[in-house]
Amino acid sequence: MYEWLFYIFAGLMLVSGFMVVANPFTRSPVASAMFLVVAIVSMAGLFVMLNAFFLAAVQVIVYAGAVVVMFLFVIMLLNPVERSRRRGWILGVVSALLAPAALVLLLLKAFYALDGGDIAETPVLEGGARELGELLFSAYVLPFEVVSVLLLAAIVGVVVLNKRETE
Amino acid sequence: MIGLEQYLIVSAVMFGLGLLGLVIRRNVLVMLMSLELMLNAANLALVSFSRFNGDLDGQVFVFFTITVAAAEVAVGLALVIAFFRKRHSAGVDELKSMRL
Numbered sequence: 653m654y655e656w657l658f659y660i661f662a663g664l665m666l667v668s669g670f671m672v673v674a675n676p677f678t679r680s681p682v683a684s685a686m687f688l689v690v691a692i693v694s695m696a697g698l699f700v701m702l703n704a705f706f707l708a709a710v711q712v713i714v715y716a717g718a719v720v721v722m723f724l725f726v727i728m729l730l731n732p733v734e735r736s737r738r739r740g741w742i743l744g745v746v747s748a749l750l751a752p753a754a755l756v757l758l759l760l761k762a763f764y765a766l767d768g769g770d771i772a773e774t775p776v777l778e779g780g781a782r783e784l785g786e787l788l789f790s791a792y793v794l795p796f797e798v799v800s801v802l803l804l805a806a807i808v809g810v811v812v813l814n815k816r817e818t819e
Numbered sequence: 820m821i822g823l824e825q826y827l828i829v830s831a832v833m834f835g836l837g838l839l840g841l842v843i844r845r846n847v848l849v850m851l852m853s854l855e856l857m858l859n860a861a862n863l864a865l866v867s868f869s870r871f872n873g874d875l876d877g878q879v880f881v882f883f884t885i886t887v888a889a890a891e892v893a894v895g896l897a898l899v900i901a902f903f904r905k906r907h908s909a910g911v912d913e914l915k916s917m918r919l
Contacts, residue, residue, distance in 0.1 A: 658821045662829045669856050673840025681848045688852050702870040704878050714885055719892050726896045730903045748842040756835035763827045774871050779878045792879050799886050806890035810897040
């Protein structure tokens with residue numbers, strides 16, 4: 653049961669991740685955003701299988717709820733027109749495949765020699781809101797406060813970048 | 820049997836897909852989505868390390884990563900909008916100077 657769920661979620665995530673970057677049917681960014689939702693929700697399923705319940709909820713709320721909606725707003729606001737492909741793009745795609753393929757092969761070679769242990773033998777830790785909150789407000793208070801400053805910086809940056817000149 | 824290796828392999832392939840999208844697509848919005856895919860792949864690796872190590876520190880780290888990713892998307896989309904206002908395009912081919 654666990655294995656089947658893992659394969660379903662992982663396969664769905666990888667297929668929709670591929671559809672985000674290289675959809676063979678359409679090049680519309682809206683389709684990419686929709687497949688991004690599918691990839692994110694299946695990753696939330698993987699988080700649940702890893703006992704990270706709070707993070708699965710945060711993943712769905714923040715990514716599928718906020719980030720993708722922001723992408724869709726910008727797509728519909730700008731309505732970018734896709735240019736036709738230029739000459740020689742096949743050569744470009746083939747050479748662009750090299751870097752990710754080399755990186756993935758290197759990582760897989762490193763993971764192949766790994767002995768991670770069985771999921772049935774490691775102790776189960778519930779990653780609920782209470783456990784994460786206790787850790788967040790005891791050992792990780794300083795990073796938590798720094799993140800609040802980062803969010804403030806992001807807000808100020810967005811406002812400054814899109815301020816209309818009034819003269 | 821599903822162990823740490825399987826999760827890490829899925830995470831690595833996902834990261835490779837995101838990197839591929841960042842390299843081959845010329846639409847800035849799709850490039851930002853590929854960045855999100857790469858960040859998600861790193862999150863999956865962190866959560867699985869946390870699960871198989873038996874502590875919650877990795878999950879707290881993922882919490883911070885999600886916050887930073889949300890801030891990054893907000894600033895990135897603001898840059899795209901400012902760029903689109905000047906050049907009326909969302910392609911990276913027009914992005915030739917540091918000044919907007």
